[in-house]
Amino acid sequence: MANHSQLNFQDASSPIMEELMGFHDHALMVALAICSLVLYLLTTTLTGKLSSNTVDAQVIELVWTILPAMVLVMLALPSLRILYMMDEINEPDLTLKAIGHQWYWSYEYTDLKDLTFDSYMIPTTDLPMGHFRLLEVDHRVVVPVNSTIRVIVTADDVLHSWAVPTLGVKTDAVPGRLNQTSFLTPRPGVFYGQCSEICGANHSFMPIVVESTPLPNFEGWSTSMSS
Amino acid sequence: MLASRVFSLVGRRSISTSLCLRAHGHAGVVKAEDYTLPAYVDRRDVPLPEVAFVRDLSAQQRALKEKEKASWSALSVDEKVELYRIKFNETYAEMNKGTNEWKTVLGGVLFFLGLTGLVLIWQKHFMYGPVPHTFSDEWVSAQTKRMLDMRVNPVQGITAQWDFDKNEWKK
Numbered sequence: 001m002a003n004h005s006q007l008n009f010q011d012a013s014s015p016i017m018e019e020l021m022g023f024h025d026h027a028l029m030v031a032l033a034i035c036s037l038v039l040y041l042l043t044t045t046l047t048g049k050l051s052s053n054t055v056d057a058q059v060i061e062l063v064w065t066i067l068p069a070m071v072l073v074m075l076a077l078p079s080l081r082i083l084y085m086m087d088e089i090n091e092p093d094l095t096l097k098a099i100g101h102q103w104y105w106s107y108e109y110t111d112l113k114d115l116t117f118d119s120y121m122i123p124t125t126d127l128p129m130g131h132f133r134l135l136e137v138d139h140r141v142v143v144p145v146n147s148t149i150r151v152i153v154t155a156d157d158v159l160h161s162w163a164v165p166t167l168g169v170k171t172d173a174v175p176g177r178l179n180q181t182s183f184l185t186p187r188p189g190v191f192y193g194q195c196s197e198i199c200g201a202n203h204s205f206m207p208i209v210v211e212s213t214p215l216p217n218f219e220g221w222s223t224s225m226s227s
Numbered sequence: 228m229l230a231s232r233v234f235s236l237v238g239r240r241s242i243s244t245s246l247c248l249r250a251h252g253h254a255g256v257v258k259a260e261d262y263t264l265p266a267y268v269d270r271r272d273v274p275l276p277e278v279a280f281v282r283d284l285s286a287q288q289r290a291l292k293e294k295e296k297a298s299w300s301a302l303s304v305d306e307k308v309e310l311y312r313i314k315f316n317e318t319y320a321e322m323n324k325g326t327n328e329w330k331t332v333l334g335g336v337l338f339f340l341g342l343t344g345l346v347l348i349w350q351k352h353f354m355y356g357p358v359p360h361t362f363s364d365e366w367v368s369a370q371t372k373r374m375l376d377m378r379v380n381p382v383q384g385i386t387a388q389w390d391f392d393k394n395e396w397k398k
Contacts, residue, residue, distance in 0.1 A: 001374070003384070010380055011381065011382040011383055011384045012382070048271040050272060051271065051272040051274050052273060053273070053274055124359055124360075129365075129366065130366065130372065132370065133359060189378060
């Protein structure tokens with residue numbers, strides 16, 4: 001989860017998020033370079049140090065066409081690399097379904113047994129001391145650590161979006177459509193997210209909590225939940 | 228019948244156009260009605276405008292232009308200034324001269340900031356309810372302890388700032 005008034009990303013809890021953070025740094029540097037150049041040109045123009053009496057400027061036109069094209073290529077290549085990396089065939093160890101409703105999520109683990117449960121936000125009035133307001137749920141999405149998890153996201157009524165920032169996951173839940181995403185957690189922990197597509201009055205009050213835990217714990221949880 | 232109507236329409240159009248043409252250009256100053264034509268502009272970063280400022284010269288000015296074709300040292304200072312004023316509208320000094328507009332702008336900005344502040348004070352006093360109980364110091368410290376116990380953001384975030392051996396924030 002984020003600190004109060006946090007502006008930057010949360011620490012990455014999956015390899016894809018690490019890649020995305022690296023790309024974001026790269027894109028930000030490109031943006032900084034361009035903004036610095038523009039600011040410099042603006043300052044020189046406004047202080048009268050840059051003037052032009054040119055009417056026909058073939059060379060500079062060529063330069064300021066080729067250079068931006070190169071900048072765009074520099075942005076596009078790493079971006080596409082990560083995009084394709086996200087869609088790699090990764091043979092998931094576990095598949096679960098996340099179904100968005102107004103206004104809660106329901107999860108189905110149907111690989112081995114029929115485990116289905118709803119996940120409602122804990123209201124602020126019922127929150128135990130020190131717990132996170134608007135983020136805690138009654139039933140978390142428990143997954144085994146260091147395993148590739150495939151999540152099939154869909155919705156029952158209106159558009160929702162299943163998002164967990166620290167895992168680098170945001171997948172729209174569209175009624176009548178199955179969208180697939182996957183993630184892998186190298187370290188155990190509890191990861192929070194919130195519904196990311198406006199879906200009505202309680203759109204801000206249907207969070208997502210993913211708990212990554214060693215496999216024996218996951219199996220114990222799965223057994224206790226299905227009984 | 229139709230042909231005569233068309234002709235009268237065309238005739239009316241040509242009369243109105245020529246009237247427009249005759250109406251302008253009397254002051255001897257270029258007016259750019261059509262922005263695709265070369266225009267005069269006073270700009271620091273465009274030192275050589277596309278046309279001269281004064282387009283239609285009076286007889287006196289035309290004589291001066293003839294004199295300009297000879298040696299320039301024969302021109303008096305006043306004649307040189309007149310030639311400059313034919314070519315350009317403002318001097319660089321006149322162009323660069325500041326106005327007092329900034330005072331108006333700053334005043335307006337501060338006024339509206341103050342007005343917004345008053346609106347916010349009114350809202351806080353008359354409209355908003357109390358903040359949630361999870362903002363109390365007791366809750367925030369319990370919450371922070373829980374975040375550290377859960378190892379939230381352990382790489383560079385909050386947990387990375389906590390020294391677990393000494394039980395205090397890292398210096």
